[in-house]
Amino acid sequence: MAANIIVRNLKQLNDAELEEFLSLNLNEFEVDLKSEDSDCELEIMNVKDNIVTMENIGSDISDFESGEIAKANLEASDLFNQSKCGQSCKGFKSLVIDLNYVPTHLVVRNCSSRMQQEKPLVSDFLFRQLFDTTSSTYTYLLADTTTKEAVLIDPVFEHAVRDAQLCKDLNLSLKYAMNTHMHADHITGSGVLKKITGCKSLISKASGAAADIHVDESDVVQFGRHILKIFATPGHTNGCLTYYSPEQGIAFTGDTLLIRGCGRTDFQEGNSATLYQNVHEKIFTLPPATKLYPAHDYKGLTVTTVDEEKRLNPRLTKSLEKFIEIMDNLNLPYPKMIDKAVPANRVCGVFEVSTE
Secondary structure: OOOOEEEOOHHHOOHHHHHHHHOOOOOEEEEOOOOOOOOOEEEEEOOOOOOEEEEEOOOOEOOEOOOOEEEEOOOHHHHHOHHHHOOOOOOEEEEEEEOOOOOOEEEEOOOOOOOOOOOOOOOOEEEEEEEEOOOOEEEEEEEEOOOOEEEEEOOEHHHHHHHHHHHHHOOOEEEEEEOOOOOOOOOEOHHHHHHHHOOEEEEEHHHOOOOOEEEOOOOEEEEOOEEEEEEEOOOOOOOOEEEEEOOOOEEEEEOOEEOOEEOOOOOOOOOHHHHHHHHHHHHOOOOOOOEEEEOEOOOOOOOEEHHHHHHHOOOOOOOHHHHHHHHHOOOOOOOOOHHHHHHHHHOOOHHHOOOO
């Protein structure tokens, strides 16, 4: 191959350079440097001496001094091993890789030190994030402020009255009480909300749960002029869905993808390989600045982004084989609510409905 190819933006390569780049004798070579405001360059050189060279432009990375060129007999993948480099490659202006020493799997991610630009919510879109302290469940209220149509994502039984009152306070008409999946750690509030507000319940066709409306990837959820696209993202359960608003740049990932984590896969049709595949193919392929809102968080965090999770998720940044090994060895306790929650959620929580 030609030496000294500089990749600032893959779109800037001419046809010959792109063909040369794609013809590398590697099993997998992923480059995510498509952001127009990226600070990072990837320089590929066919050099000798079996070295990997990094130029640090000022970030505080252990083992490498600011502003110096560091050379080491390391496999390229070690550059992204936080235990060896202290951090990710953030702050490095360029990365020079000897192709004679690169392993068969190398992922080079966007090294930009700038924050990904997140979309602001449009003026006629209402968003509220609500919380249940017992199950650490997030419920999301979304609404069109012009038509006043609203939806609730993952309502909790004990807070159904609260959620209905909030809709009333804001003069909203609740259209759907919808779930990302059939939960095992709390009873859904959908049944109570149907009784109080007259809304319809909604869940995945693959969930096995009763609802007024069953959806899959061929459907969209509409409230007012706003829509949510639907991605089937099973792996935690067969019926897991992710709801995505392209206009707002937000997605609701349920238990499939959590902040720096993911849902467990050791019960309720769980499958680690399926979860991994769906996260990588359907969620990680969304724009990097897409804000991700999970169904739970246990550390006080409220939101993450595609970019953050692709770089920082301690499970899903691993290879598929390593991910499966991690999930197989979590040794988590039996879910406290599963024997009560799953039967109730299978019938939309209605057998426990009280109008008082």
